[in-house]
Amino acid sequence: MTFSILLKRLGYGVLLMLGVVVLNFLLIRLAPGDPAMVIAGEMGGATEEMLSSIRAEYGLDQPVLTQLWIYISNVATGDLGQSYFFNQSVTSLIAQRIGPTILLVLVAQLLSILLGVFMGVIAARRPNGPISAFVSVFATVGYAVPVFWTGIMLIIFFASVFPIFPVEGMASIRMRNAAWYMQWLDIAHHLVLPAVTLAIIYLAQYARLSRASMMEVLGSDYIRTARAKGAGERAVLFRHALRNAALPILTVAGLQFGNLISGALLVETVFNWPGMGRLAFDSILRRDYPTIMGVLFFASMMVVVANILTDLSYRLADPRLRGKG
Amino acid sequence: MTFMSRLLGAASIAALSLTAALPAVADGTVIIASTQVPRHFNGAVQSGIATGLPSAQIFASPLRYDDNWEPKPYLAESWEVSEDGLSVTLNLVDDATFHDGEPITSEDVAFSIMTIKENHPFKSMFEPVESVETPDEHTAVIKLSQPHPALLLAMSPALCPIIPKHVYGDGEDIKSHPANTTPVGSGPFMLEEYTPGESIVLKKNPNFFLDGRPKLDELIVRIIQDPSALLIAMENGEADLYPFMSGSQEVKRLEKVDHLAIDAEGGAAIGPINWLAFNTASPKLEDKRVRQAIAYAVDRDFIINALHRGISKPQRGPIMEQSPFFDDTIPAYDVDLDKAKALMEEAGYADGMDLTVDYLPGVKEQQQTIAEYLRSQLGKIGINVTVRAAPDFPTWAGRVSNHDFELTMDAVFNWGDPVIGVHRTYLSDNIRKGVIWSNTQSYSNPKVDELLAQAAVEMDEEKRKELYAEFQQIVTDELPVYPINQLPYQTAYDKKLTGVPTGIWGPLSPMDTLDWSE
Numbered sequence: 001m002t003f004s005i006l007l008k009r010l011g012y013g014v015l016l017m018l019g020v021v022v023l024n025f026l027l028i029r030l031a032p033g034d035p036a037m038v039i040a041g042e043m044g045g046a047t048e049e050m051l052s053s054i055r056a057e058y059g060l061d062q063p064v065l066t067q068l069w070i071y072i073s074n075v076a077t078g079d080l081g082q083s084y085f086f087n088q089s090v091t092s093l094i095a096q097r098i099g100p101t102i103l104l105v106l107v108a109q110l111l112s113i114l115l116g117v118f119m120g121v122i123a124a125r126r127p128n129g130p131i132s133a134f135v136s137v138f139a140t141v142g143y144a145v146p147v148f149w150t151g152i153m154l155i156i157f158f159a160s161v162f163p164i165f166p167v168e169g170m171a172s173i174r175m176r177n178a179a180w181y182m183q184w185l186d187i188a189h190h191l192v193l194p195a196v197t198l199a200i201i202y203l204a205q206y207a208r209l210s211r212a213s214m215m216e217v218l219g220s221d222y223i224r225t226a227r228a229k230g231a232g233e234r235a236v237l238f239r240h241a242l243r244n245a246a247l248p249i250l251t252v253a254g255l256q257f258g259n260l261i262s263g264a265l266l267v268e269t270v271f272n273w274p275g276m277g278r279l280a281f282d283s284i285l286r287r288d289y290p291t292i293m294g295v296l297f298f299a300s301m302m303v304v305v306a307n308i309l310t311d312l313s314y315r316l317a318d319p320r321l322r323g324k325g
Numbered sequence: 326m327t328f329m330s331r332l333l334g335a336a337s338i339a340a341l342s343l344t345a346a347l348p349a350v351a352d353g354t355v356i357i358a359s360t361q362v363p364r365h366f367n368g369a370v371q372s373g374i375a376t377g378l379p380s381a382q383i384f385a386s387p388l389r390y391d392d393n394w395e396p397k398p399y400l401a402e403s404w405e406v407s408e409d410g411l412s413v414t415l416n417l418v419d420d421a422t423f424h425d426g427e428p429i430t431s432e433d434v435a436f437s438i439m440t441i442k443e444n445h446p447f448k449s450m451f452e453p454v455e456s457v458e459t460p461d462e463h464t465a466v467i468k469l470s471q472p473h474p475a476l477l478l479a480m481s482p483a484l485c486p487i488i489p490k491h492v493y494g495d496g497e498d499i500k501s502h503p504a505n506t507t508p509v510g511s512g513p514f515m516l517e518e519y520t521p522g523e524s525i526v527l528k529k530n531p532n533f534f535l536d537g538r539p540k541l542d543e544l545i546v547r548i549i550q551d552p553s554a555l556l557i558a559m560e561n562g563e564a565d566l567y568p569f570m571s572g573s574q575e576v577k578r579l580e581k582v583d584h585l586a587i588d589a590e591g592g593a594a595i596g597p598i599n600w601l602a603f604n605t606a607s608p609k610l611e612d613k614r615v616r617q618a619i620a621y622a623v624d625r626d627f628i629i630n631a632l633h634r635g636i637s638k639p640q641r642g643p644i645m646e647q648s649p650f651f652d653d654t655i656p657a658y659d660v661d662l663d664k665a666k667a668l669m670e671e672a673g674y675a676d677g678m679d680l681t682v683d684y685l686p687g688v689k690e691q692q693q694t695i696a697e698y699l700r701s702q703l704g705k706i707g708i709n710v711t712v713r714a715a716p717d718f719p720t721w722a723g724r725v726s727n728h729d730f731e732l733t734m735d736a737v738f739n740w741g742d743p744v745i746g747v748h749r750t751y752l753s754d755n756i757r758k759g760v761i762w763s764n765t766q767s768y769s770n771p772k773v774d775e776l777l778a779q780a781a782v783e784m785d786e787e788k789r790k791e792l793y794a795e796f797q798q799i800v801t802d803e804l805p806v807y808p809i810n811q812l813p814y815q816t817a818y819d820k821k822l823t824g825v826p827t828g829i830w831g832p833l834s835p836m837d838t839l840d841w842s843e
Contacts, residue, residue: 033719037726037761041718042364043372044738045749045762046446057501086521087365087506093521159557168554172563173356173524173547272554274523282362282522282550285717 009311013304020300021075021293025068028284028292034060035084035287058084071293080297081290085283090294093279098298100170101275104267105260107191108198113253115199116206117246121237123207124214135207142204147263151197151270158193166190168272194271198263202256209252213245247318254310258303353542355822355839357832358555358564362522362548365505367493368486369437370444372740374569374595377483377833379525379546383510384486385534387415387434388477389835390594392828394649396477399835400429400487400511400534410472410784417463421534423489424515429534431459433511436490438467444499449744449781450479472782474789475742478594483833484741487511513539513837523548533837540824540840559585559817566818566825566839568832571688573634579817588816589636592831593647596739596746597812598640599691601682601699605805606767607731609678616804617658618668619732622706623699624660629810632694637810642797643747645739645811647829649786652794655801665706677707683724683733686715691812692734699732726761736812737762743793748777751800768805 036054040046046054055061059070074081080090123135155167166172166189175186217223218241226240265277272278276295283291361375368380387401396404401415421429435457442451453473458466467476479485492509493502508516513535514527525546529539547564549555556575558564560582570576570587579585601623603610610616629637640646642655669675682699684692693714700710710732715721725733740746749755749762753769773796780792800806816832818825824838 031719033717033723037719037722039364040446040761041722042375043446044740044746045372046760047448048757048760050446051760057498082501085362085364087501088521096520155553155557159561163561166563167557168549168551169547173545174354174563176526270551272549272551274520279522287719 006308006312009308013301013308016304017297017300018072020296021072022068024293024296025071025289026064028287028289029064031284031287033287035289036060038286038288039084075297080294083283083288083291085286085288085291090290093291094276094294094298097274097276097279097295100273101261101264101268101277102302103187104191104194104198104273104275105257105264107195108202108264109253109257109260111195112199112202113206113249116203117210117242117249119203119207120210120212121214121242123211124218125237127211127215132211135211139204139208142200143208145200147197147201148266148270150200151194151267154193154197155270165192167193170274194267194273197270198260198267201263202260205252205256206249210242210245210249213248214241217241217245247314250310250314250317254307254314257306257310261299261302352841355541355544355566355836355841356564357544357546358558358567359546359548359569360550360552360555361569362550363525366508366510366516366519366525367488367499367502367505368483369441369488369493370500370505372446372484374833378568379516379527380486381482381512381830381833381835382514382527382544383508383512383516384482384488385421385429385511385513385835386482386485386487387417387480390478390481390829394478394594394829396480399482400434401480404477406784410474410782411469413467413469413476415465415467417465418534419463421511422532423492423509423511424530425489425492425509426532427489427491428462429487429489429511430462431457431465432462433487433490434465435459436494437485437487438465440488440493440499441485445484447484447740447745449748450475450484453782472784473744474784474786475744475781478741479745481594481741481830482512482835483595483830484745513835514544535837538837539835540838541836544836544839562819565822566816568814568816570815570817571691571813573636573690573813576636576813576815576817577634584820585817586820588818588825588827589813591816591827592814592829592833593645594739594741594829595814595831595833596645596648596741597736597814598643598645598739598808599637599695599734599736599810599812600640600806600808601695602725602733602735602766602806603804604728604731604733604766606728609674609680610731612672613803614668614672615674615678616807618665618672618706619703619708620658620804620807621661621665621668622703622708623658623807623809624702625657625809626660628695628698632690632698633810633813636813636815637691638813640808640811642801642808643750643806644743644793644797648739648743650743650790650793652790652797654794655797658807662705669706669708674707677709679709679711681711681713681731683713683715683721683730685733685735686717686721687736688812691736691810695809696734722761725765726759726763728758728765728767730765735762735806737806744781748781750806751796752777764805766805768800768803770799770803773799 036051039054083090083093119135123132158165159167170190171186175183226236268275268277269281280295363375364371366379366383368376385400388396389399391397400417402418403416405414438457442454453469453471455468455470489509492504493499513530513533515530517528518526527544529542559567603616605611625639641657644651682696684696696712700712703710724730738746751773753774755764756767757763776792776796780789783789821842823840823842826832826834826836828834
C-alpha cells in the first residue's frame with residue numbers, strides 16, 4: 001500500500017520537475033543578452049567570428065525549441081551539460097556545491113525547529129505571560145524582516161562590534177592544511193552566522209505554530225486526564241502534549257524545505273557561502289544557462305524528495321493516516 | 326536560564342579561542358582577495374583581468390616590462406628586431422622547463438604565438454605574424470607581413486603566456502581544452518587546487534628558470550564577490566593583497582587601516598578609461614558641436630573630486646596619459662556652460678533636446694553615478710536626460726553593441742600598445758553590430774583610419790608619436806567618445822609585503838618577487 005503511494009508521489013514529482021525544467025528554460029531565455037556577450041565582456045572584447053563560434057559551440061544558434069528538446073533529452077540521460085562559464089560539467093560544479101548547501105539548510109532547519117518549538121511550548125504554558133508576548137513579537141519581527149537584512153546586520157555586528165565569528169566563506173583558507181577536526185571546527189565556526197540568519201525566519205514560524213498548536217492540545221481532555229493522574233509538568237508538556245501538537249509542525253517543516261532552499265540562495269550570497277544558491281546567483285548574472293538549469297533541477301529535486309519524505313514521516317507519526325491514500 | 330547563559334558563555338569562549346588559533350600570517354603564503362571569477366587560466370585564449378592575474382603567475386612570457394615601458398628579458402634573454410622590421414628574433418633562456426619537467430623550446434613559443442593569433446580576442450596583437458620559425462631549440466624567429474611595433478608589448482605576461490605544445494597541441498579545441506583549468510605552465514607558480522568561483526591555490530614552482538624566485542611558497546587567490554565581506558577580510562588580515570580596487574568607499578576605508586598600504590600607480594598598461602560614448606549615427610548626435618557642448622557641460626574636476634572623492638585620475642584622450650604616446654596638448658574641455666550653450670545654439674538646438682544615457686553596470690560610482698550626474702548637469706544646457714538602467718552586463722552590452730543607445734557611460738581598456746586597445750574604437754572598418762567594444766559609436770573619419778594604419782606599422786618611435794598625436798587631436802575635436810577619467814585600479818596590501826606588483830601591468834605581472842619582509 002505504502003509502496004503504491006510512494007510511486008504515485010514519485011510520478012507527480014517527475015511531472016513537476018519536467019514542468020520546472022521547461023518553465024525555467026523559457027524564462028531564462030527571456031532575459032536580454034546571451035552567454036557569448038558575457039564571455040566577450042569578461043575578455044574585454046571579442047571579434048564577430050569569436051562571438052558566433054561561441055554561439056555555435058553552445059548550440060545557441062539553434063531555434064529555442066530545438067535547444068529545449070536537446071536539453072530535455074540530455075537531462076533524461078543524466079547529462080546536465082557543460083557550464084559555459086566555468087568550462088566544467090554542471091554535475092561536477094553542483095557536486096562541489098551541494099554539500100555546503102545541504103549542511104546550511106539542514107542545520108538551519110534543525111535549529112529553527114528545535115528552538116522554535118521550544119519557544120512555542122514555553123509560550124503556550126502561559127498564553128498571556130511575558131514570555132508568550134515576547135515570542136509573539138519576536139515571531140512577527142523575525143518573519144517580517146528580510147533574510148538578507150538580518151544577514152547584513154549580523155555581519156556588521158560580528159565584524160566590528162563583537163568579532164568572534166567569521167563573516168564570510170565556509171572555511172578559513174589558512175586552515176587548509178590543519179588536522180581534520182580543526183577543519184571541521186573551522187567550518188562549524190563559519191556556519192554559525194549563516195545558519196542563524198536562515199533559521200530566524202523559520203524559527204519564528206515554528207514558534208507561532210507550536211504555540212497555537214500546543215494551546216489547542218493543552219486544553220483537551222487527555223491532558224487534563226494526564227494531569228489528574230499526577231504526571232509532572234515536564235512530562236505533560238513534552239510527552240503528552242507535544243507529540244500531538246507536533247503533527248502540524250511536521251507538515252510545515254516539509255513544506256518549508258523549499259522556502260529554506262530559496263532562502264539559502266540569499267544567505268549564501270550575503271555570507272559568501274560556497275553553495276548552490278550562490279552558484280545560481282552567479283550563473284544568472286552570467287547567463288550560464290546549463291548551470292542555472294542544473295541548479296534549479298537539483299533544487300526542485302531536493303524539494304520533491306523532501307515532500308515525499310515528509311509525507312512518509314507524517315504517516316509514521318500519525319497512526320490514523322496509515323494505509324490511507 | 327542559567328544553563329542557557331552558561332552555554333552562551335562557553336560558546337563565545339570557544340569561538341574566541343578558535344579565532345585566536347588562526348595564525349595571523351602563515352609564513353611564505355600570501356592571500357590575494359579578489360572579486361574576479363576566472364573562466365579558466367589559459368590567457369592565450371581568454372583575456373581580461375580575471376584570467377590575467379592567475380595566468381601571469383602560471384605562465385611565463387617572452388618579455389616583461391619595467392616601470393618606464395621598457396621591455397626586459399623574461400623567457401627571452403635577448404631579442405633583436407631586423408632593420409626592415411619584418412622579423413623579430415627571440416633568444417630563449419637555456420634551462421627553462423614547464424611544470425611537468427619538459428623543456429620550454431622555440432617550438433612551444435611558435436605554438437603559443439600562433440594559438441594566440443588564432444584564438445585570442447585581441448586580433449591585432451599578432452595579426453601581422455605570418456609564421457614563427459624555429460632554427461634551433463632556443464631561437465624563435467617571428468616573421469611579419471608588415472612592421473609591427475606593438476609586437477613587443479604584446480609579448481607581456483598578461484597577453485602572451487607560453488603554453489606547452491605537448492599538452493595543448495593534442496588536437497582538442499583549445500578554447501575548451503581540459504588543461505585550461507588544470508594548466509601545465511611555465512611561470513613562477515603552479516596550480517595546486519582550484520575550486521571554481523572560490524579559491525585558486527598556487528604553489529611555488531621549484532624549478533623556475535629565474536634563480537631564487539619565486540620568493541613565496543604559496544600564493545592563494547581567494548574569491549570574495551561581496552565587496553563588504555572582502556573589505557572585512559582585508560581589515561582583519563584574512564587576506565593580504567587586494568588588486569583592482571576601484572570604489573572610493575573601499576579605498577577610503579582601507580586607507581584608515583594601519584597595517585595596509587595602497588598603491589595607486591600600477592597598471593597603466595592595462596589602461597582602463599572611463600568615458601562617455603556618443604552614438605554618432607543618431608541624428609541628434611551626428612553634429613560634433615552637440616558632442617562638444619556636452620563635453621563642455623561636464624565638470625571633470627567635480628566628477629573626480631566629489632563623485633570619486635579624489636581617487637580617480639583625469640583622462641583627456643583615448644591613450645592613457647602615462648603612455649609614451651599620449652599627446653599632452655589635446656584640449657581638456659574644462660567646464661564652460663556658456664560655451665556649451667553657444668555650441669548647442671550653433672548646432673540648431675537652442676531649445677534643447679531629449680537624450681537617453683545608458684551605463685555599464687560596473688562599479689557604481691564610475692558609471693551609474695556619472696550617468697545620474699549628467700541628468701542634472703546637462704539640464705543646465707537644455708538637454709533633458711533620461712537615465713536608462715541595465716540590471717546586468719549582458720543587458721547593457723546587448724543594447725550598446727547593437728547601437729541601440731544615444732549616450733552611454735563605458736569603460737574601455739588600452740591593453741598596452743594603442744594598436745591593441747585603442748584602434749578598435751575609432752577604425753571605421755570596426756563598426757560591427759553585435760560586438761561590444763568595437764566602434765559602437767559608428768565613428769568614421771578616413772583621415773583617422775589612415776593615421777592609425779600608419780601608426781600600426783611605424784617602427785620609428787618618434788614618428789609614431791607624431792602620428793598618434795595627430796590622431797589624438799582629431800578625435801578629441803570630433804569626440805566620438807569623451808574620456809573622463811581612468812578607473813582607479815588600486816592595490817591594497819599588507820605593509821609587510823615587498824615586491825608588490827606596481828609596474829605598468831600592475832597585478833597582471835608575475836609576482837615572483839613578492840615576499841614578506843623580515
